[in-house]
Amino acid sequence: MSAEINCSGARAQLDAYHDGELELAPSLALEEHLASCPACSQRYAALRLQSSRIRIEAPRYAAPQSLRRSIERRFSDKNLPQEKTPAEGRTWSIWSLPAAAAAALLLGIAVWQQLPAGDETLAGEVVAAHTRAMMNSRLVEVASSDQHSVKPWFNTRVDFAPPVKDYAAQGFELTGGRVDYLDNRRVAALAYKQREHTIDVFIWPLESARERAPATLTQRGFNIVRFDRSRMAYWVVSDLNTDDLGRFARLLHEQK
Amino acid sequence: MNSPDHARRRRFEQVAMPHLDAAYGLARWLTRNDHDAEDVVQEAFIRALRFIDGFHGTEGRAWLLAIVRNTCFSWMEKNRSAQMQPFDEETMEVQTHLPGPESSAERAANARALHQAIAALPLGLREVLVLRELEELSYKEIARVAEVPIGTVMSRLSRARALLATSTELKTK
Numbered sequence: 001m002s003a004e005i006n007c008s009g010a011r012a013q014l015d016a017y018h019d020g021e022l023e024l025a026p027s028l029a030l031e032e033h034l035a036s037c038p039a040c041s042q043r044y045a046a047l048r049l050q051s052s053r054i055r056i057e058a059p060r061y062a063a064p065q066s067l068r069r070s071i072e073r074r075f076s077d078k079n080l081p082q083e084k085t086p087a088e089g090r091t092w093s094i095w096s097l098p099a100a101a102a103a104a105l106l107l108g109i110a111v112w113q114q115l116p117a118g119d120e121t122l123a124g125e126v127v128a129a130h131t132r133a134m135m136n137s138r139l140v141e142v143a144s145s146d147q148h149s150v151k152p153w154f155n156t157r158v159d160f161a162p163p164v165k166d167y168a169a170q171g172f173e174l175t176g177g178r179v180d181y182l183d184n185r186r187v188a189a190l191a192y193k194q195r196e197h198t199i200d201v202f203i204w205p206l207e208s209a210r211e212r213a214p215a216t217l218t219q220r221g222f223n224i225v226r227f228d229r230s231r232m233a234y235w236v237v238s239d240l241n242t243d244d245l246g247r248f249a250r251l252l253h254e255q256k
Numbered sequence: 257m258n259s260p261d262h263a264r265r266r267r268f269e270q271v272a273m274p275h276l277d278a279a280y281g282l283a284r285w286l287t288r289n290d291h292d293a294e295d296v297v298q299e300a301f302i303r304a305l306r307f308i309d310g311f312h313g314t315e316g317r318a319w320l321l322a323i324v325r326n327t328c329f330s331w332m333e334k335n336r337s338a339q340m341q342p343f344d345e346e347t348m349e350v351q352t353h354l355p356g357p358e359s360s361a362e363r364a365a366n367a368r369a370l371h372q373a374i375a376a377l378p379l380g381l382r383e384v385l386v387l388r389e390l391e392e393l394s395y396k397e398i399a400r401v402a403e404v405p406i407g408t409v410m411s412r413l414s415r416a417r418a419l420l421a422t423s424t425e426l427k428t429k
Contacts, residue, residue: 015414019388021395050421054389057367058374063280067294071276071301075268 005033010040018047119226122183122235127222129180129189130200130237139191139198140176150177154188162188162203162232165255172199172248182235192248199238199248206231214249216242225249268308271316272301278317278391279324285386286328288375292335300327318397325383325401373423381416388413 005013010033016022017030034041063071133139142153151164157179166174172192180189180202187204212228223245225236236249272279279300283293304323311319377385380402387398398413399406 015417016395016410019395019413021410046421047417050417050424051389053370054374054385054420057363057370058390059371060390061277061281061284061293063276063297064290064294067280067297068276071298072273075265075273075301075305 005029007033007037007040010034010037011043014040014044014047018044018051123217123219123224123226125182126200126202126224126235126237127219129182129202130222133178133180133189133191133200134198138178139200141178143176145174145176147174150174150190153177154179158186158188160188160205160232162190163255164190167192167248167251170248170251171195171244172251194238194240194244194248197238197240197244199236199240199245201252202233202235202237204233206233214246214253216246216249218242227253229253264305264308268305271308271311272304272320275317275320279320281390282321282324282383282386283328285375285390286325286379286383287332292331296328296331297324299331300324303327315397317391318393318401321387321391321393322401322403370420370424373420376423377416377419381412381419384409384412385416385420 010030013022013026013030017027022030034044142150144150144153145166145168147164147166151161154162154164154177164174164177168174172194175191175193175198177191178189179186181187182202182204185204187202190201190203192199192201206228209231210228212226214225214227216223216225218224222237222239223242225245227234227249234249234252236245236252238245240248276297280293280297283296283300284290287293287296300320300323303326304320307323313319374382374385383402384398387393387401388395393401395406395409398409402409404412
């Protein structure tokens, strides 16, 4: 049994009924009223007609292709570099965080989009050399925070003079140096500390006079920044976050 | 290294991207302009990405439309002068054709008239009508998107339909 309703009560409920938003009991009462009231029934028919006309005839605006492409380019995961599985030997993760990218821009460090094949191999060697030294506790062969004692130490061990500078004032303390092997040659390795993080800087001379701005990448959880300046190749590697490592790399890059 | 950013974007792609057309459609009906709608959607997607972590529901469409709607309103606030141009004058001169056997030309004219009549509705009524009839959201979802109580959704929808019926002469006397 449903309560009887009058025309004004029925009209107040027509929209909700039509939209399927009316509870069962009032719906039954309304249906009963519609069955016996031609005026309300006609009103209801008009409401239904109007709705179906809107749904059929009103334009459905689809996002323009240009907008879709622009949004996909900007937001879609598809366009982020895909990570390779460890089975493939290395996992590259190029900076994709907007914040990191912004930081990279601030630091003047390019986001590494496409790695030259040689660099990719080299980055693997850099991380391997760094982790090997860490695990063997052979990070430094000459332990000193004094740049003036580390620099001469290299004179008798490598055939070039790597720039050695302490950045303790900026939070990066020189802890020493060693000779390591990268790219089939002896290279100078400088170790720095930033709080509990260890940073390795590998330096060796280049044949050509090419200059390359700092670029960053991540491999096996280590962050790497590399650049070429004054005929020297620099590879900086650490588990330090990209922002701080970028800051450090910039100090190196801008040294006199 | 599986960065949280990748996971976020993947989730964003699943939640928001399927509703790009709906987002654009709402923006287009509210701004009544292609170019403005594109700007609003771009802006809304930036906001949506920022808020994606706070979305835990299953109704991605209503969630995204709420952001589009808010972006539209702040956008129109900012570009008030552009939005205040009289639009209604011209578009209220709609066809007064009664439904009946129609030629295709008449049908097209009627569809145009209906389009103009919807576009001429006051903003508050227009958004509720579009969300209900074209996006087919429930009253509850519309209430959330438009940030009004359900009772207000009902009364606005009712007024929108009555106004539309009058302006298109569809109302049965």
